[in-house]
Amino acid sequence: MTLAEAQDLFAALVTGERPVDPAAREACLAGDAELSAGERARIYSEMYLFRLVEALREDYPLLARLLGDEGFFALCQGYVHTHPSRNPSLARLGRELPGFLRERPTARPDLPDLAALEWARSEAFVAADAVPLGETALADLGADAASARLRLVPSVRLLSLEHDADALWADLEASRQPGPPRRRATSLLVWRKGFDVFHSEVSAEELAALSAVGNGGTLGEACEAFADLPDPTRTALDALASWSGEGILAAAHN
Amino acid sequence: MAFQRAHLGHGIGLRSKHYGRFLEEPPAVGWIEAISENFIGVGGRPLAVLEKARRDFPVVLHGVSLSIGSVDPLDREHLAGLRDLADRIEPAYVSDHLCWGSHRGRYLHDLLPLPCTEEALQHVAERVQEVQDALGRQILLENVSSYVAFRGSTMPEWEFVAGVAERADCGILLDINNVYVSARNHGFDARAYLAAIPPDRVGQFHLAGHSDRGTYLFDTHDAPVADAVWDLYAAAVRRFGRVPALIEWDEHVPALERLVEESRAAATIEARELAAREGKAA
Numbered sequence: 001m002t003l004a005e006a007q008d009l010f011a012a013l014v015t016g017e018r019p020v021d022p023a024a025r026e027a028c029l030a031g032d033a034e035l036s037a038g039e040r041a042r043i044y045s046e047m048y049l050f051r052l053v054e055a056l057r058e059d060y061p062l063l064a065r066l067l068g069d070e071g072f073f074a075l076c077q078g079y080v081h082t083h084p085s086r087n088p089s090l091a092r093l094g095r096e097l098p099g100f101l102r103e104r105p106t107a108r109p110d111l112p113d114l115a116a117l118e119w120a121r122s123e124a125f126v127a128a129d130a131v132p133l134g135e136t137a138l139a140d141l142g143a144d145a146a147s148a149r150l151r152l153v154p155s156v157r158l159l160s161l162e163h164d165a166d167a168l169w170a171d172l173e174a175s176r177q178p179g180p181p182r183r184r185a186t187s188l189l190v191w192r193k194g195f196d197v198f199h200s201e202v203s204a205e206e207l208a209a210l211s212a213v214g215n216g217g218t219l220g221e222a223c224e225a226f227a228d229l230p231d232p233t234r235t236a237l238d239a240l241a242s243w244s245g246e247g248i249l250a251a252a253h254n
Numbered sequence: 255m256a257f258q259r260a261h262l263g264h265g266i267g268l269r270s271k272h273y274g275r276f277l278e279e280p281p282a283v284g285w286i287e288a289i290s291e292n293f294i295g296v297g298g299r300p301l302a303v304l305e306k307a308r309r310d311f312p313v314v315l316h317g318v319s320l321s322i323g324s325v326d327p328l329d330r331e332h333l334a335g336l337r338d339l340a341d342r343i344e345p346a347y348v349s350d351h352l353c354w355g356s357h358r359g360r361y362l363h364d365l366l367p368l369p370c371t372e373e374a375l376q377h378v379a380e381r382v383q384e385v386q387d388a389l390g391r392q393i394l395l396e397n398v399s400s401y402v403a404f405r406g407s408t409m410p411e412w413e414f415v416a417g418v419a420e421r422a423d424c425g426i427l428l429d430i431n432n433v434y435v436s437a438r439n440h441g442f443d444a445r446a447y448l449a450a451i452p453p454d455r456v457g458q459f460h461l462a463g464h465s466d467r468g469t470y471l472f473d474t475h476d477a478p479v480a481d482a483v484w485d486l487y488a489a490a491v492r493r494f495g496r497v498p499a500l501i502e503w504d505e506h507v508p509a510l511e512r513l514v515e516e517s518r519a520a521a522t523i524e525a526r527e528l529a530a531r532e533g534k535a536a
Contacts, residue, residue, distance in 0.1 A: 001406050003374050004325045010366060011357035030403045032441075034469045040402040043470070044364060051363055085361040088319030088332045089291045129297035154297070195299035 013041040055090040062172040110163035110181040120157035120190040127155035132247035146220030155192035262498035280310035290317040294335035312346040323354035349394035369404035370414035382422035394425035399435040399473035412450035425457035435471040462502035476505035491527035
């Protein structure tokens with residue numbers, strides 16, 4: 001048996017993705033009086049799933065709490081079958097879980113949104129560092145502000161959700177019994193300041209403005225998102241001051 | 255070519271439970287080992303902790319996903335990330351495992367054993383050389399615990415480990431607990447294993463706890479080092495001399511003080527065995 005054939009067979013035993021003929025297994029692996037070849041292979045297959053589920057639990061602690069051990073295990077089992085790990089880091093495994101949840105009926109309709117928020121917070125925690133704009137940087141731009149192009153620091157995540165995932169997140173985080181799902185279009189900004197991750201609900205207009213900055217638009221173009229609001233200039237200035245204060249803007253060339 | 259052993263003393267692993275403590279005050283250990291994958295391409299608190307630790311100690315970058323024995327192509331993006339991290343941290347060593355863990359683009363996130371054959375030995379040796387070229391440095395490969403044996407193996411594991419190191423010109427990270435666990439699981443003599451490993455290739459030891467599951471031992475890293483593993487460590491010090499040794503404790507991670515205590519226990523055994531060795535030589 002070649003190395004490639006041995007790995008093909010052993011990977012099938014570990015992942016359970018396809019049945020393995022017991023005769024082929026016995027021809028590849030040795031058993032003894034203590035443990036048969038099948039029992040020895042099972043040590044690996046049990047650990048495979050256990051390890052992946054525990055990694056997902058680290059990124060989705062509140063989803064896991066809401067579903068309970070059995071429910072979370074069943075979800076993860078289906079997930080890793082459809083989305084096996086493609087990255088050397090286990091921390092990337094859960095990337096597709098919110099989308100996976102959206103594609104199927106779930107215990108609560110707001111679970112995909114909760115998962116999206118938890119994943120965004122996980123990503124923000126380890127996102128690359130960046131030097132945010134200084135306190136006076138926006139004022140220093142003066143008349144050039146409208147044509148200035150900035151960028152969002154790498155930890156920023158912008159979420160457009162269908163439910164009030166913030167309320168569900170807050171209930172679970174505080175170990176309160178979560179209220180019923182509340183269907184409501186919700187825009188969330190997730191970011192890291194120092195070592196701490198925050199999220200905050202923002203208006204759809206503010207989310208659009210942040211998206212414009214993130215996509216390389218000028219500050220003037222970004223602020224067009226506020227054009228239909230009662231006091232667009234004031235709203236835009238407040239938003240810019242808030243973004244600057246939270247350290248989510250950085251110079252484009254950084 | 256040769257392998258140059260670093261002199262680091264006794265170290266512990268950097269685990270997220272202790273990040274706050276590492277930021278406050280460096281523990282009384284000689285060096286620390288960080289899991290490479292946890293720090294590739296990341297920022298925030300994890301990277302800040304690693305950089306602080308590097309200012310305080312020599313650091314070893316220890317990987318779990320190189321998958322050096324897989325027949326999949328080497329993951330060039332991962333290697334580039336590892337090189338960036340190594341350039342930034344300037345580690346005393348870069349290490350990973352003599353195993354495979356990816357298959358047809360899928361990562362299994364386990365340290366799967368290789369059949370000990372000439373084909374596998376040559377395959378691994380060639381890939382180690384590619385990795386060393388990509389990183390611009392020698393690496394160390396660690397023997398893994400295993401629970402299965404391949405019928406097709408044509409040589410004992412110790413011969414395979416030594417053969418890879420010699421042919422690829424890399425170092426060996428000898429995990430004493432893994433030698434013990436595999437010896438029990440496969441019924442070979444752990445001391446014969448040590449006797450077959452070339453001393454000039456050994457750059458580091460690992461020490462860890464395991465679990466007895468009745469019909470086999472499992473490498474859990476969730477307990478103190480077992481007495482039998484301390485005994486084997488003593489034998490390893492007698493054979494290999496002063497080798498940087500690390501306490502691995504990854505599950506049910508205890509207080510930092512307990513890890514430091516375990517590391518000191520290793521240092522005490524090393525001092526005792528080195529003194530005995532020197533006494534014998536004199």
